[in-house]
Amino acid sequence: MVMPWINEDMCVGCGICVENCPVDAIFMEKGKAEIDMDECIRCGKCHEACPRGAVRHDNERIPADIDENIRKTMELMGHYKSRKEKQAFLGRMEKHFKKEKIVAEKTLSGIEELKIKC
Ligand code: SF4
Ligand code: SF4
Known part of the structure; x- marks a missing residue:
């Protein structure tokens, strides 16, 4: 995974990805998670942690x-x-x-x- 992104339609705003991001690059905006790509170190932990599969691969x-x-x-x-x-x-x-x-x-x-x- 290189550039994670969050599919807004799949995100339920549980915040699990926020808790799992090692550099606090994810924040909540109107009940949905968003990634600050300037802060993201491309570790892929949010992709693994999301129970809804809302953190998607860049190539999609x-x-x-x-x-x-x-x-x-x-x-x-x-x-x-x-x-x-x-x-x-x-x-x-x-x-x-x-x-x-x-x-x-x-x-x-x-x-x-x-x-x-x-
Ligand atoms: S873990 Fe998944 S469903 Fe929960 S806030 Fe993050 S992206 Fe949304
Ligand atoms: S890939 Fe890693 S650093 Fe980037 S938003 Fe996800 S958990 Fe945070």
Whole structure:
């Protein structure tokens, strides 16, 4: 587990995750648990402790994240009139996501090196 997140629909606000977090990164907001990702050390204890399975794995959000990227791209594309402008815009979006891909790939390489060194 790398980036835990809480499914609000599944959370019943019992607070067990709050008690089990070693760095007090979880707080209650309107009866639901929320994680402060700046404080979270990615230990996974909240995932193991939640009796409702409300603390979910980050990779479950992949389809929703992709949908959001496409939705945002379509929304921004609406600002351009001609096909030429739209094509140029889509090219810029491609560059942006290719950059993100390179960042992720190089980060993974860096983590592999850390695994060897530690
Ligand atoms: S342990 Fe699970 S159900 Fe209870 S507050 Fe935390 S996330 Fe919600
Ligand atoms: S992963 Fe660990 S540090 Fe992060 S919120 Fe859960 S229990 Fe706290």
